[in-house]
Amino acid sequence: MIRVDRAIVVEGKYDRIALTRVVDGVIVETGGFGIFSDDKKLETLRTLARQRGLILLTDSDRSGMAIRNYLIGAIGPQYILNAYIPDCYGKEKRKKHPSVEGKLGVEGMSEEVLSQVLGFAARPRERKTDPITNADLFNRGFLGKPDSSARRAEYQKKLGLPAHLSPRKFAEILNFLRSREEFFRETEELL
Numbered sequence: 001m002i003r004v005d006r007a008i009v010v011e012g013k014y015d016r017i018a019l020t021r022v023v024d025g026v027i028v029e030t031g032g033f034g035i036f037s038d039d040k041k042l043e044t045l046r047t048l049a050r051q052r053g054l055i056l057l058t059d060s061d062r063s064g065m066a067i068r069n070y071l072i073g074a075i076g077p078q079y080i081l082n083a084y085i086p087d088c089y090g091k092e093k094r095k096k097h098p099s100v101e102g103k104l105g106v107e108g109m110s111e112e113v114l115s116q117v118l119g120f121a122a123r124p125r126e127r128k129t130d131p132i133t134n135a136d137l138f139n140r141g142f143l144g145k146p147d148s149s150a151r152r153a154e155y156q157k158k159l160g161l162p163a164h165l166s167p168r169k170f171a172e173i174l175n176f177l178r179s180r181e182e183f184f185r186e187t188e189e190l191l
Contacts, residue, residue: 002118006053006081009045011067014094015057015106022111023118026052030067042074049079055121057083059105060162083121084173085109086160131175132183140187143167155187 004025010016016027028045035041048054056071058064072080085106091098092108099105106114137143141151152170153163159177161170174183 002115004055004118006055007045007048008055008057008083008118009071010057010106011059011064012107014092015059018107018109019057019114022114030058030071033063033067035067036070045071046075049075053079053081055081055083055118057085057106057117057121059099059103060085060087060164061099061101061103061105062164064105065162065164081121082169082173083117084162084165085113085117087157087162130180132171132178132180134171136180136183137167137171140183142170158186 001024002022004023007026007028008019008023009028009030010019011030011032013029016029019027026048028041028048030045031038031041045054054071054075056068058068068082085104088104088108089098089102090104090108092104094107109117134143138145142148142155145151148167152165152167156163156165156170159174161173165173178186
């Protein structure tokens with residue numbers, strides 16, 4: 001069991017149930033898109049964020065990213081750590097059909113994957129003195145080129161990240177995962 005001091009925010013009850021097998025901590029459900037109209041729940045999340053901080057752990061599909069982005073805007077990024085599950089295709093056991101995008105959600109992840117993503121999100125962040133810049137991303141073809149989106153998606157897959165990251169989030173996570181030198185070395189073949 002991982003002890004987590006921040007409150008973990010998930011989309012629904014099955015996500016919460018999956019997390020209770022690996023986490024000792026507070027887990028709060030958004031009720032999916034219900035969070036957009038639930039002022040009481042949003043205020044509860046704001047209070048938790050100010051007092052303890054939050055870890056957002058939504059599905060890696062478009063809906064999960066929409067909920068995540070809404071919460072970041074409504075609560076403030078300074079209170080939030082992001083945990084991302086990888087894009088894994090399949091169907092959850094309890095469902096008759098896969099999701100619209102065919103991806104497994106938080107509830108479909110193994111305990112090992114959930115432990116890894118939460119451990120990553122809770123890891124202390126250090127400010128890099130020589131970060132990967134937007135110019136670096138442009139020069140490697142990850143920004144501003146016709147095929148930039150496809151290149152980012154391919155590299156994100158290699159890193160075990162979901163495909164629906166904005167270019168800004170991609171750069172932020174990349175700076176946490178890789179040094180500038182590692183990034184240049186890994187992407188040399190793309191030139």
